[in-house]
Amino acid sequence: MNKAELAAAGIVLAVGVSTLVAALRFPVLSAGVPGPGFLPTLISAGIIASGFVLVASALRGSATSPKPGWPSLAGWWRVGLMLVAMAFAFVFLDELGFLISTTLFMVLMIYALGERSWLMLLVVPPGAALALYFVFAVWLRVPLPKGLITFIG
Secondary structure, eight states: OOHHHHHHHHHHHHHHHHHHHHTTTTEEETTTTOOTTTTHHHHHHHHHHHHHHHEEEEEEEEOOOOOOOOHHHHHHHHHHHHHHHHHHHHHHHHOHHHHHHHHHHHHHHHHHHHHHHHHHHHHHHHHHHHHHHHHIIIISSSOOTTTEEEEEE
């Protein structure tokens, strides 16, 4: 059992529970649509679940846990590529639109994380961008920039 990891897991659990308590003050559903407490409730549930996973990992322990260290030069290049991808997505969001900028952002992120499968790079980002578009633009009715793709509703 690693006491430092257990303490960190306890902090994560405490943050999740306090966020959930605050989120439940707002209506989760309002007139059949997600209300202001919907997303904070989901996020806090995810934080709590992560806390439980961290507690289990700390209690189980591992004698061969690697010591954290500074990333190598290649790691710093990956971090830089991810930051450039994020800046690109923010700068060109209105001009390109949500679907195109999100797809390009995800391609660069997946590539920076080391994935080199063309199938993965060509299928997952557009699919994930479409899923995010459906959740936010269609289901939650959040207006997203259309950019170059003006024919979408």
